[in-house]
Amino acid sequence: KNEVEQSPQNLTAQEGEFITINCSYSVGISALHWLQQHPGGGIVSLFMLSSGKKKHGRLIATINIQEKHSSLHITASHPRDSAVYICAVRANFGNEKLTFGTGTRLTIIP
Amino acid sequence: DGGITQSPKYLFRKEGQNVTLSCEQNLNHDAMYWYRQDPGQGLRLIYYSQIVNDFQKGDIAEGYSVSREKKESFPLTVTSAQKNPTAFYLCASSISRGRHNEQFFGPGTRLTVL
Numbered sequence: 001k002n003e004v005e006q007s008p009q010n011l012t013a014q015e016g017e018f019i020t021i022n023c024s025y026s027v028g029i030s031a032l033h034w035l036q037q038h039p040g041g042g043i044v045s046l047f048m049l050s051s052g053k054k055k056h057g058r059l060i061a062t063i064n065i066q067e068k069h070s071s072l073h074i075t076a077s078h079p080r081d082s083a084v085y086i087c088a089v090r091a092n093f094g095n096e097k098l099t100f101g102t103g104t105r106l107t108i109i110p
Numbered sequence: 111d112g113g114i115t116q117s118p119k120y121l122f123r124k125e126g127q128n129v130t131l132s133c134e135q136n137l138n139h140d141a142m143y144w145y146r147q148d149p150g151q152g153l154r155l156i157y158y159s160q161i162v163n164d165f166q167k168g169d170i171a172e173g174y175s176v177s178r179e180k181k182e183s184f185p186l187t188v189t190s191a192q193k194n195p196t197a198f199y200l201c202a203s204s205i206s207r208g209r210h211n212e213q214f215f216g217p218g219t220r221l222t223v224l
Contacts, residue, residue: 004152033212041198043215086152097168098213100152 003027006087006101014109019074021104023087026068030092034061034072037084037103046072046085079108113137114216116201121221123195131186131219133201140206142184143213146170147198156199159184160206188221195223 005024013019023032034046047054047061049070054061058077063070074081087101114135123129135142141160145153155168159178173192178184184203188195200218204211 002152035215040217041200041220042217043200043202045212045214048212088153097155097158098153100154102150102152 002101003099004087004089004101006085006104008104009102010105010107012107012109013077015078017077017108019077019081019106019108021072021085021087021106023070023072023101024068025070025087025089025099027089027099028092029065029068029089031090032063032070033088033090033098034070035086035088037086039083043086074106077108079110082106082108114201114203114214116199116216116219119217119219121219123221123223125223126190128190129188129195129221131188131199131201131221133184133186133216135182135184135201135203135214135216137203137214138181139203139214140181141204141211142178143202143204144168144174144176144184144186145200145202147200147218153200156186195221197221 084103159165
């Protein structure tokens with residue numbers, strides 16, 4: 001079982017829909033990251049959070065430490081949101097490396 | 111503009127040849143990282159460096175080598191010992207390797223070994 005599991009693996013939605021991408025992890029963490037990878041391959045960091053909720057524009061990230069679960073929400077989705085969204089966690093023990101999920105491929109249809 | 115550059119974007123090499131991937135950052139970050147991305151898998155850490163002239167193996171270091179002679183540069187050499195080198199390679203950096211530090215990623219290099 002992977003330490004970081006994302007669901008769904010693929011998601012297709014119509015423009016304007018509310019999007020939710022989920023991330024579950026199995027280890028104690030000090031921080032969780034949400035990243036966006038566009039078709040060209042470059043990765044942009046969207047959020048880093050260790051508790052509660054963060055909002056940036058139409059993007060909202062939440063985390064529940066007790067349940068070891070995080071969600072990334074996109075409101076009023078747009079075709080330019082089409083990308084792969086990656087969850088990564090930093091363990092709070094050992095060498096504190098980032099462990100990455102396999103990503104959720106989001107496609108927004110106009 | 112501050113950022114991380116990787117070159118080239120696409121690289122083709124014959125089997126058995128060593129190849130070096132470039133990574134440069136002008137963010138004045140101490141820590142730098144190399145990751146490998148394969149289809150259907152999460153990013154995996156190859157090597158990381160916390161400071162100049164120091165680097166540590168990650169989870170999949172076999173067949174790779176790095177150097178950190180300058181703060182802004184962290185080149186990765188894919189050697190002929192790497193059994194399956196075709197992959198997408200991402201470089202990242204952070205202010206330091208502390209647990210609350212965000213990592214910034216470069217655009218990546220797609221290596222294809224023929």
